[in-house]
Amino acid sequence: MKGIRRLAEHLSISIGTVSRALNGRPDVNEATRRRVLDAAAELGYVPNQAGRTLRQGTTNAVGFMMEAGADTSGNPDNFFFGVFDGVQAVLSRHQLDLVVLPCATDEDPTEYLRRMIARRLVDALIISATHRKDPRVELLNKAHVPFIALGRTGTPSDHPWIDLDFEGVANRAVDRLVAKGHRSIAVAVPSSDINLGVIFLQAYKEALARHGIAFDQSLVIYTSSSEQGGYQAAHELIGMAQRPTAILLVYELMAIGFYRGLRDAGLNPGQDVAVIAFRESPLSRFLSPALTCFRVSLRDVGIGLGESLLASMPAYADIYPQGIVRRVWPMELVEGDSDNARSS
Amino acid sequence: MKGIRRLAEHLSISIGTVSRALNGRPDVNEATRRRVLDAAAELGYVPNQAGRTLRQGTTNAVGFMMEAGADTSGNPDNFFFGVFDGVQAVLSRHQLDLVVLPCATDEDPTEYLRRMIARRLVDALIISATHRKDPRVELLNKAHVPFIALGRTGTPSDHPWIDLDFEGVANRAVDRLVAKGHRSIAVAVPSSDINLGVIFLQAYKEALARHGIAFDQSLVIYTSSSEQGGYQAAHELIGMAQRPTAILLVYELMAIGFYRGLRDAGLNPGQDVAVIAFRESPLSRFLSPALTCFRVSLRDVGIGLGESLLASMPAYADIYPQGIVRRVWPMELVEGDSDNARSS
DNA sequence: GACAGTTTCGTAAACGTTTACGACGCTATA
DNA sequence: TATAGCGTCGTAAACGTTTACGAAACTGTC
Numbered sequence: 001m002k003g004i005r006r007l008a009e010h011l012s013i014s015i016g017t018v019s020r021a022l023n024g025r026p027d028v029n030e031a032t033r034r035r036v037l038d039a040a041a042e043l044g045y046v047p048n049q050a051g052r053t054l055r056q057g058t059t060n061a062v063g064f065m066m067e068a069g070a071d072t073s074g075n076p077d078n079f080f081f082g083v084f085d086g087v088q089a090v091l092s093r094h095q096l097d098l099v100v101l102p103c104a105t106d107e108d109p110t111e112y113l114r115r116m117i118a119r120r121l122v123d124a125l126i127i128s129a130t131h132r133k134d135p136r137v138e139l140l141n142k143a144h145v146p147f148i149a150l151g152r153t154g155t156p157s158d159h160p161w162i163d164l165d166f167e168g169v170a171n172r173a174v175d176r177l178v179a180k181g182h183r184s185i186a187v188a189v190p191s192s193d194i195n196l197g198v199i200f201l202q203a204y205k206e207a208l209a210r211h212g213i214a215f216d217q218s219l220v221i222y223t224s225s226s227e228q229g230g231y232q233a234a235h236e237l238i239g240m241a242q243r244p245t246a247i248l249l250v251y252e253l254m255a256i257g258f259y260r261g262l263r264d265a266g267l268n269p270g271q272d273v274a275v276i277a278f279r280e281s282p283l284s285r286f287l288s289p290a291l292t293c294f295r296v297s298l299r300d301v302g303i304g305l306g307e308s309l310l311a312s313m314p315a316y317a318d319i320y321p322q323g324i325v326r327r328v329w330p331m332e333l334v335e336g337d338s339d340n341a342r343s344s
Numbered sequence: 345m346k347g348i349r350r351l352a353e354h355l356s357i358s359i360g361t362v363s364r365a366l367n368g369r370p371d372v373n374e375a376t377r378r379r380v381l382d383a384a385a386e387l388g389y390v391p392n393q394a395g396r397t398l399r400q401g402t403t404n405a406v407g408f409m410m411e412a413g414a415d416t417s418g419n420p421d422n423f424f425f426g427v428f429d430g431v432q433a434v435l436s437r438h439q440l441d442l443v444v445l446p447c448a449t450d451e452d453p454t455e456y457l458r459r460m461i462a463r464r465l466v467d468a469l470i471i472s473a474t475h476r477k478d479p480r481v482e483l484l485n486k487a488h489v490p491f492i493a494l495g496r497t498g499t500p501s502d503h504p505w506i507d508l509d510f511e512g513v514a515n516r517a518v519d520r521l522v523a524k525g526h527r528s529i530a531v532a533v534p535s536s537d538i539n540l541g542v543i544f545l546q547a548y549k550e551a552l553a554r555h556g557i558a559f560d561q562s563l564v565i566y567t568s569s570s571e572q573g574g575y576q577a578a579h580e581l582i583g584m585a586q587r588p589t590a591i592l593l594v595y596e597l598m599a600i601g602f603y604r605g606l607r608d609a610g611l612n613p614g615q616d617v618a619v620i621a622f623r624e625s626p627l628s629r630f631l632s633p634a635l636t637c638f639r640v641s642l643r644d645v646g647i648g649l650g651e652s653l654l655a656s657m658p659a660y661a662d663i664y665p666q667g668i669v670r671r672v673w674p675m676e677l678v679e680g681d682s683d684n685a686r687s688s
Numbered sequence: 689g690a691c692a693g694t695t696t697c698g699t700a701a702a703c704g705t706t707t708a709c710g711a712c713g714c715t716a717t718a
Numbered sequence: 719t720a721t722a723g724c725g726t727c728g729t730a731a732a733c734g735t736t737t738a739c740g741a742a743a744c745t746g747t748c
Contacts, residue, residue: 003704014728019706029726046462050397051704054733059394061465068425081412081446088448099465100444102425104432118390121405121443121465227626253626256600260630282571282597286604347734358698363736373696395734398703 007045011035022047053120062091062309063122065101065136067109067129078281079298080128083150086302087126087309094316096123110135117143124313126150126305130161132195146313148305148325152195156326160312162304164279165328166196169294170203170248171210172333173276176292177246178211181342182274184219186244188233188254191222200250219244223254230254234261237273245342246274252281255291255338274339278331289337296331304329351389355379366391397464406435406653407466409445409480411453411473422625423642424472427494430646431470431653438660440467454479461487468657470494470649474505476539490657492649492669496539500670504656506648508623509672510540513638514547514592515554516677517620520636521590522555525686526618528563530588532577532598535566544594563588567598574598578605581617589686590618596625599635599682618683622675633681640675648673 001009008015013032020028021036039045053059064087066080088098099122103112113127113136123146127136130151137159140147149161177185187204189197205215221236223229230249234257237244249255255277259269269275270289277284278294285291308325310316345353352359357376364372365380383389397403408431410424432442443466447456457471457480467490471480474495481503484491493505521529531548533541549559565580567573577598581588582605593599599621603613613619614633621628622638629635652669654660 004706005704015705016707016729017727020727023706025707027726032726046459047706048398048704049463049465050394050403051733052706053394054392054398054704054735055706057733068429084446085412085449088446089450092448092451097459097463097465098446100446102428102432102442102444104436105429106433107436115390115441119393119441121393121441227630231630256627257630260632263632283600286571286575286601288604288607348736349734359735360699360737361697364697367736369737371696376696391736392734395703396736398705398734399736401703 003048003051004045007036007039007043010043011039058315059121059123060095061097061099061122062087062124062126063099063101063116064126065103065109065113065116065128067103068105079279082298083302083305086299086304087306088302089299090303090306090310094310110139113139117145124309126309130195131193132198133193134195146309148309148312150301150305152199154195154198160308160324161326162301162308163199163328164296164301165330166200167203167328169278169331170200171207172294173248174204174207174211176333177274177276177339178213180274180339182246183213184216184242184244184246185213186219186221186233186237186240186247188221188223188229188247188249188258190225190229190250192224197222197250200248204248221247225251225254227253227257227260230257230259231261232257234258234265238262238265238267244273246276246339249275249277252277252279252283252291252293255287256283259287270338270340274342276339280334284334284336287338289340292336292339293334294331295334296329301329347392347395348389351380351383351387354387355383402659403465403467404439405441405443405466406431406468406470407443407445407460408470409447409453409457409460409472411447412449423623426642427646427649430643430648431650432646433643434647434650434654438654454483457483461489468653470653474539475537476542477537478539490653492653492656494645494649496543498539498542504652504668505670506645506652507543507672508640508645509674510544511547511672513622513675514544515551516638517592518548518551518555520677521618521620521683522557524618524683526590527557528560528586528588528590529557530563530565530577530581530584530591532565532567532573532591532593532602534569534573534594536568541566541594544592548592565591569595569598571597571601571604574601574603575605576601578602578609582606582609582611588617590620590683593619593621596621596623596627596635596637599631600627603631614682614684618686620683624678628678628680631682633684636680636683637678638675639678640673645673 004015004018008018017028018036021033022040084098091098101116103109125140125145125147127147128150130149130153132154134153137153149159152161152163174185189201208215221233223232233254237247249258255275258275262269262273267273276292280293280295284293307320311320311322311325348359348362352362361372362380365377366384428442435442445460447453469484469489469491471491472494474493474497476498478497481497493503496505496507518529533545545564552559565577567576574593581591593602599619602619606613606617611617620636624637624639628637651664655664655666655669
């Protein structure tokens with residue numbers, strides 16, 4: 001005899017009552033409820049999840065899909081782990097667990113997601129590394145799985161999302177550089193079709209326009225979001241006919257490679273070329289020169305994701321009545337020494 | 345009508361036959377099997393996991409537990425993602441999925457694991473960030489959940505594990521530094537009770553002894569495994585009465601902070617203080633000077649973990665007959681410019 | 689043509705829960 | 719005292735699978 005039956009037999013009551021007692025139903029005597037709770041603790045009983053799931057169609061878990069091979073891999077793990085922590089802080093309030101679903105590099109993300117949905121391992125999903133055209137959105141909509149995206153797609157009105165405020169970053173970064181006398185500002189964005197790059201580039205263009213600076217396509221460097229990508233960016237920048245005096249890097253890891261690339265050519269980052277990057281990480285202050293960058297509380301982003309996701313789940317919608325959430329998350333400028341004024 | 349019943353009705357055969365056809369049982373006509381497979385594809389049928397789990401007691405998923413707050417967080421995510429990729433390569437051969445279970449920073453890892461075991465979300469587990477005394481081992485043994493640890497504990501004979509060859513690293517690093525004329529070699533290890541530090545420190549002592557160098561406790565710097573920790577290590581090293589001419593760093597991220605700390609004091613890493621670190625990452629070659637460090641194929645480690653885990657699962661033991669696996673994984677020296685010969 | 693053996697398939701039980709439904713005993717009211 | 723209402727609990731069905739068991743049809747052998 002196992003499971004709830006054992007518990008019921010041990011207490012000489014029916015399994016129905018045991019179940020109701022454990023689940024906090026009102027129609028059970030407080031005295032018996034206490035007996036059940038005590039016995040459960042004593043016998044170490046925990047309800048079998050498969051049984052519950054089968055009966056109620058709910059798994060009490062939400063998934064976070066990520067792609068190791070995606071162009072977000074430039075992010076130190078602190079990025080995702082920080083977000084996880086915030087998400088869990090919200091989920092744990094409702095006895096929900098977070099499981100991370102890593103899509104293997106050699107598997108198609110959409111197929112992977114399809115399988116995960118079919119598996120019914122989780123009740124709801126968070127997807128990350130959104131692309132401009134992301135078939136996963138349609139997949140999730142069709143399957144009626146509540147979800148939220150960390151990052152916008154090309155059709156942001158089709159789904160709930162939370163994204164970082166890349167527009168704000170581009171604006172403030174350009175403003176700051178222009179104020180310091182820079183007129184020729186390069187930008188390094190990921191060469192993949194990850195949406196972040198597109199959004200940032202657009203905002204960069206508009207920021208330039210505000211200052212009456214003509215957009216120059218040749219100042220856009222498409223590269224990988226890694227140290228290697230930063231190194232390559234430096235190489236390209238140095239090779240330009242008119243060398244830009246400043247550059248924006250979308251990933252802080254690129255700064256390491258960029259610094260190195262500059263130095264290998266006898267140039268000094270921060271002096272010969274001003275650098276602004278995001279996101280802030282422990283890295284930023286320990287590079288020399290310290291990196292001017294933008295900070296965001298990943299835990300807060302995670303909390304936002306968690307609450308917004310619950311809001312889109314029928315069972316929790318009344319507790320989180322914010323409806324469909326689509327918002328950008330502000331980032332805060334962190335001044336470093338990498339973007340000093342133009343020397344000449 | 346839903347699920348397998350719908351499929352059976354659509355084909356006018358029994359659900360038993362449908363199930364057998366889908367699961368590759370031999371006692372089903374090849375023609376009907378084909379019909380079933382086709383219909384399943386057409387109707388988009390995938391078996392409900394809760395139903396299967398309930399019936400066969402198996403979830404077809406294995407878990408990877410990690411702690412965001414643990415002292416391994418110094419690792420760039422490439423570390424774990426690389427490992428995941430290898431694990432998945434093995435698991436996918438058997439239709440098994442990998443789910444990552446991130447323990448929140450404010451939750452006790454052992455309690456978290458207990459909950460995850462009770463939940464029966466997965467058939468087997470990989471645990472990481474092992475401590476000297478790690479109650480999770482006993483927990484898993486008692487629950488009879490097949491598992492393997494990435495990292496040794498203080499009682500390594502109690503469980504299967506795979507770990508990096510820290511002894512080999514310590515040996516070769518010390519040999520190399522000694523060969524270049526260094527006699528005063530500091531070491532920075534994590535201040536937490538994560539087992540890695542203990543193992544490495546022990547191997548470092550023995551390597552020194554082989555060269556007839558007395559172990560000096562004051563040359564051991566306990567710090568956090570992060571850029572900040574590296575910076576602090578530099579600070580401590582500079583403050584020593586007799587400044588060591590070399591240092592071993594257990595995490596490559598520490599090198600960034602260490603370099604900075606040295607430079608803030610007017611010293612040059614690689615010249616004034618030789619540095620060797622592990623693990624190699626993209627970071628290593630783009631730092632200046634390039635970091636001498638040790639490389640390991642994370643994917644291979646993941647493959648090793650996956651195969652060894654399957655070997656300890658009754659259902660797969662005949663396919664992977666290697667028994668209980670306890671082994672260290674070799675690491676390969678990558679020469680950089682951070683550990684040049686002693687100048688004086 | 690009887691019989692054994694094989695192939696193929698249907699039937700129904702089982703996995704561990706939750707929950708709708710109804711039964712029972714008790715209290716309070718008329 | 720009859721009745722209604724309430725609190726408490728037991729019964730049994732249902733969730734979607736897999737699989738043991740047995741039945742039916744077919745094959746081949748003597």
